[in-house]
Amino acid sequence: MGMKPVQARGPVVAAAADLQFALPELAAAFQQETGHEVRLAFGSSGNFARQIEQGAPFELFLSADQALVERLARAELTVDDGQLYGEGRLALFVAASSGIAVDSDLSGLAAAVKAGQVRRFAIPNPAHAPYGQRAEELLRAKGLWEALEPRLVLGENAAQAAQFALSGSVDAGISAWSLARAPGLTPEAKVVLLPADDHAPLRQRMVLLKSAGPVARRFHDWLLGSESRAVLARYGFDLPAQP
Amino acid sequence: MHAMTEHEAGLRVSLHQAAPIPLAVELTCGPGEVLALVGPSGSGKSTVLRCIAGLHTPAEGRITCNGETWLDTRARHAKPTAARRIGMVFQNYALFPHLSALDNVREALPDRCASDARERATRLLAKVNLQGLEHRRSHQLSGGQQQRVAVARALAREPRVLLLDEPFSAVDRATREKLYGELAELRRELAMPVILVTHDLEEAVMLADRMTLLSQGSSLQTGPPLTLMREPDSLDVARLVGLRNLLEVQVEAHEADYTRLRWGALALRVKRQADAPTGAVTTACLPAEGVLLLAARAEREADETHLPDGFDNPVSGIVRRYLSLGDRVRMTLEVPDAAGALLSMTLPRHLADRLSPTEGSAIALRLRGAVIHLIPTTRKG
Amino acid sequence: MDWNALKLSLLLAAATLGVLLPLGVWLGRLLAWRRFPGKVLVEAALALPLVLPPTVLGFYLLVAMGGDSQLGQWYQALAGRQLVFSFDGLLIASLIFNLPFAIQPMQRAFEAIPIEVREAARCCGMSAWRRLWRIELALAWPGILSAAVLTFAHTLGEFGVVLMVGGSIPGETRTLAISIYDRVQAFDTAGAATMSAALLAISLAAIAISYLALNRVLRHARHD
Numbered sequence: 001m002g003m004k005p006v007q008a009r010g011p012v013v014a015a016a017a018d019l020q021f022a023l024p025e026l027a028a029a030f031q032q033e034t035g036h037e038v039r040l041a042f043g044s045s046g047n048f049a050r051q052i053e054q055g056a057p058f059e060l061f062l063s064a065d066q067a068l069v070e071r072l073a074r075a076e077l078t079v080d081d082g083q084l085y086g087e088g089r090l091a092l093f094v095a096a097s098s099g100i101a102v103d104s105d106l107s108g109l110a111a112a113v114k115a116g117q118v119r120r121f122a123i124p125n126p127a128h129a130p131y132g133q134r135a136e137e138l139l140r141a142k143g144l145w146e147a148l149e150p151r152l153v154l155g156e157n158a159a160q161a162a163q164f165a166l167s168g169s170v171d172a173g174i175s176a177w178s179l180a181r182a183p184g185l186t187p188e189a190k191v192v193l194l195p196a197d198d199h200a201p202l203r204q205r206m207v208l209l210k211s212a213g214p215v216a217r218r219f220h221d222w223l224l225g226s227e228s229r230a231v232l233a234r235y236g237f238d239l240p241a242q243p
Numbered sequence: 244m245h246a247m248t249e250h251e252a253g254l255r256v257s258l259h260q261a262a263p264i265p266l267a268v269e270l271t272c273g274p275g276e277v278l279a280l281v282g283p284s285g286s287g288k289s290t291v292l293r294c295i296a297g298l299h300t301p302a303e304g305r306i307t308c309n310g311e312t313w314l315d316t317r318a319r320h321a322k323p324t325a326a327r328r329i330g331m332v333f334q335n336y337a338l339f340p341h342l343s344a345l346d347n348v349r350e351a352l353p354d355r356c357a358s359d360a361r362e363r364a365t366r367l368l369a370k371v372n373l374q375g376l377e378h379r380r381s382h383q384l385s386g387g388q389q390q391r392v393a394v395a396r397a398l399a400r401e402p403r404v405l406l407l408d409e410p411f412s413a414v415d416r417a418t419r420e421k422l423y424g425e426l427a428e429l430r431r432e433l434a435m436p437v438i439l440v441t442h443d444l445e446e447a448v449m450l451a452d453r454m455t456l457l458s459q460g461s462s463l464q465t466g467p468p469l470t471l472m473r474e475p476d477s478l479d480v481a482r483l484v485g486l487r488n489l490l491e492v493q494v495e496a497h498e499a500d501y502t503r504l505r506w507g508a509l510a511l512r513v514k515r516q517a518d519a520p521t522g523a524v525t526t527a528c529l530p531a532e533g534v535l536l537l538a539a540r541a542e543r544e545a546d547e548t549h550l551p552d553g554f555d556n557p558v559s560g561i562v563r564r565y566l567s568l569g570d571r572v573r574m575t576l577e578v579p580d581a582a583g584a585l586l587s588m589t590l591p592r593h594l595a596d597r598l599s600p601t602e603g604s605a606i607a608l609r610l611r612g613a614v615i616h617l618i619p620t621t622r623k624g
Numbered sequence: 625m626d627w628n629a630l631k632l633s634l635l636l637a638a639a640t641l642g643v644l645l646p647l648g649v650w651l652g653r654l655l656a657w658r659r660f661p662g663k664v665l666v667e668a669a670l671a672l673p674l675v676l677p678p679t680v681l682g683f684y685l686l687v688a689m690g691g692d693s694q695l696g697q698w699y700q701a702l703a704g705r706q707l708v709f710s711f712d713g714l715l716i717a718s719l720i721f722n723l724p725f726a727i728q729p730m731q732r733a734f735e736a737i738p739i740e741v742r743e744a745a746r747c748c749g750m751s752a753w754r755r756l757w758r759i760e761l762a763l764a765w766p767g768i769l770s771a772a773v774l775t776f777a778h779t780l781g782e783f784g785v786v787l788m789v790g791g792s793i794p795g796e797t798r799t800l801a802i803s804i805y806d807r808v809q810a811f812d813t814a815g816a817a818t819m820s821a822a823l824l825a826i827s828l829a830a831i832a833i834s835y836l837a838l839n840r841v842l843r844h845a846r847h848d
Contacts (some may be wrong), residue, residue: 009795020810039794042809051791055691055706058793159809166811182811298743324746331747337740341762350758351748400749 010037011216012057014048016064016204017124017157018088018131018176022235023062029231030222036215044157046128052077052209059209059216062223064088064158064176065130066205073207082207085223086237089177090134090199093122093165094190100172102192106142109172113147122164122173125154132161134199135174141198178235193236204237251310254404254436256295260302264290265460272404272436272453274309279447279468280440282457283483288440289334291457292406295438296331297324308403308436328353330397331406335413336389338381344368344392345377351399367395372425387418391425405437411446423449444472444484456480473530474616481528481618487587488529494519494617501554501612507581511556513612519619526618531573533614534588536598537607554612560586562600576606586610625818628795629803636711636799637779640718641772644726648771652730653760657739671728673721678784685717685789709791714799717789718779725774729834733767734760766837773837777830780823 015023020042027038041048041058049068052058053075061078062085063069069082092109094100100117101108112118123139124132132154139145153169155161158176165173166189180191208220222228229239253273258266264287272278280288293299295306297313300321306314313322330351339347348364349355357363368377371391381389390410397405411419427450430437441447447454447468454468463483464476475481481489492504497517504511504527511527519525537557560576563585572595576586588608590598600606655667673681689707690696699707707713737760745755761768783801790797792806800819807816 012793012796017809041792041794041798042806043792051709054686054708055696055700056709056791056793057705057796157809159811163809163811293743296743296747298746324743325749325751328749329747331744333740333744335738335740337738337744339741339744339759350745350750353749396744396748400747 010039011059011213011219012039012041013060013062013216013219014041014043014052014056014058015062016045016048016130017042017159018064018178018204019062020159020179021182022178022232022237026223026228026231027219029227030219034218034222036218038215038219042157042159044124044129044132046130047157050128057211059212060206060220061209062204062206063130064202064204065133066203068130069205069207072209077210079208079210079212082205083220083224084203084240085206086204086232086239088131088202088204089196089236089238090131090138090174090194090202091177091180092172092174092192092194093162093180094172095166095168095170096189097168098171098190102190104192104194106144106194110142110144112171113144118148118151118171120153120170121148121151122153122155122161122170122175124158124161124175125156129155129157129161130202131158131174131176134202137199138174138194178237181235251307253309254295254438255307256291256304257306258291258294258301258304260304262302266290266294266301267461268455268457269462270455270465272438274436275430275434276453277430277437277439277451279451279454280438280457281442281444281447281454283442285459286457287460288442288457289408290460292331292408292438292440295404296329296406297322297327311403328400328403329406330400330402330404332390332393332397332408332410334409336381336393336410338389338392338396340381343378343380344373344384344395347381347392348396348399351396353401364395364399367399368392370398371395371429385418386414387422390414390422394426394429403435405433405435407437407439409440409442411441411443426450444468448472456483458483473614475528475618478526478618481526486528486530488531488534490527490529490581490584490615491524492527492617493524494521496521502617504615504617507578507584509556509558509578509580511610511612511615512554513615513617514554516617519617527615528618529586529610529615531587531589533611534586535609535611536590536594537609556610556612558586558608558610559605560608561605562602565600565602574600576608625822626798626800626803626807626815629798629800629819630822632711632795632798633780633800636714636718637776639715640722640779641775643715643719644722644775645768645772648726648730649761649768651727652764652767652771653734655727655731656734656737657742671724674724678721678782679788681721682717682785682788685720685785689713689716689789708789709793709797711790711796714786714790714797717785718782721782721785722775722778725778726771729767729771729774730764731767733764733770736767737763766840770834770837773830773834777827780826 023040027040031037045063045065045068048061049072052061052072066084072078073081092102092106094102100112123135126132126136136145139148153164155164159179161173162175162179164170165175177193206220206223208217233239253271255271256268258268260266266287268291270278280291282288290299294301294304303316304314312320313327345364345368348367349360352360352363354360365377368374371394373388373391376384376388384392411422414422439451451468453466454471455465456463456471458479464471464480471480472484475484475486490506492506495503495505497515500515501512502515504513558578559580560578562574563577564575566573570592572590572592574588576588578584578586686708687693688695691706696707741759742755745759750758781801786797786799787802792798792802798806800823804816804819
């Protein structure tokens, strides 16, 4: 249809950084279909939760960790308890220039660490980024945390951590799998999906906030629809059962 | 509004304060009169000027001009500077650096927007001999030229009082001489009181009708400049005007046409000053020109300065110091007959060479009694 | 190029100038010509944003404007939304972190006017307004221009405080500098490069103008 948006500015949506590529595509599709524009802001979920508690004017929050949504709901800042929209996965990112072997059980990484080839390793900041917390859990489970902790470079959020790893500023990093599916990523980058067994699941939950207007609500519902789910699946999210 | 009586015309100033700069000043200046405010640095002369201008308000004071009250601290009344209609020439001229000479003068005109304002400003600049330079800015003008612009600007105001704050101190000697001449010419046309602040006594003598001597904020004496220099009221004034010969004397008697003083073992005949009580011990002052060589009799007749007033007091002095100052020589002599008191005299070079005095040699002097002045006892010290 | 962000940055800079120019002239004159007890402390306080890390400034601003603060609640009652994360909150932050950039050059310019020149203006019978316009501003304008240009450029470039106080709300608080940060995280190097080049060009022009004006003031001073 492609109608021009009627109102001056659309609602602001706070989204976890792992949706950096998926969500703009979804928002464009939504605008194409309904004519409504939504404004997107990306960052670490923990950061957004804090800002929302301080009164930031977001109308919809797509968190990478449902615990944060539960926290907001308990504080009565949300319309309801929210909805699961997908489950995230971790990936190992290695720059093309790095010689580290990539494999899904991190044995190549472990070897490189032992050989002293890993000078710097990027993960999102565990203090407020869910992907960072899961990365730490995984590294601990694999016995690599102690060796890597002094070499960590913490990204503000999942996207920044991935950007560090792919730009070659660090030797390798762990961040969101959905970011690896981004088009335009340098083809020589090496990325491998990591198994979900050794870390708590990344149940990604979204919720409408108290100030949510009709467009935000419509977008929220649209994101649970089939078109949106197809896009999310393409970006590597595991989908919850259709509501 | 009653008509102005004669004694209301002109400027009357009374200022008193203890801090930040102490002041205790009373002065008056009539229309067309030039009053010099003289004193060493820090004596408060610029402060007095600034009070008159309204740039500084003293703790206590009263200023009236032509019957109008400009300042009355008791009535808490202080007319703002702009309303007083004063013209002021600052020490460093304070020209507006971004405006031309013409625009500087124009700003001061009471009606600067009038159609003939330009012509009036041009005429004023011509009056101070700056025709042709109207469009120059201050950095394109010499010191003397800047001073003239400042004067023109002050006059443009059609001021009730003209205030000059050491206006000649920032230029070289040659320019200064020229500017003295120009101011002397100009003042003939000025009908308002003019107050000239300077630390240079000679300037005051040259340009002023009357002079007030200031020291540490107090006005010590007011009068024609030569009077202050020859007949100081007090020792302070005597020292400030540069009188070096201060003699400790005792008044012996007042004769018919002279007064007799005792100076050590000497008896001096001086001009008659009957108001000094007989027997009083006081200080007499004598300018350096009053100490002369006692020439041989034949020469004495030819000498112009030897006036037949019978007041030459012969004295013998021993040379103690000899200072060569270009074409003049200054000597300090000890007078044994006056208990070793010191005298200072100056001689033209050629005379000194003829004498060729040496340290310790005795010289015959005469002291001109006509210029020996008794400093009033009451204001001693 | 994120045009919204550019517009927002320009709007913030212009609004900041609109308030700080007259305020700067008033305060600059006051500090240049008056003495009062505690003046040194006032000058030091005004200069603080020059040396404080932006995060410290941001932290204190959050405390002063956040939801729990008096100011925040008053604004909430007035406007129906939070002061932090809003453009108005950014403007307040901008006014504060630009204070020394606006005031100091103006103060220096006013200080450079010899007191005798101002006194001479009074003696010439000029009214206070005429003195301000014809003499004081006419002589101090290079400093005022310098202050304006520096404030403008500094506002465009401010990052830390804006991020802390404003977040990165597109169209509301996502200024150009924040947008660059955002684009880098989104792997959009081209977009980041364009915007960075734009900011670089603007900053260079600002410094050049400011130096030209400074030279003008020095030239005047040398001729006095």
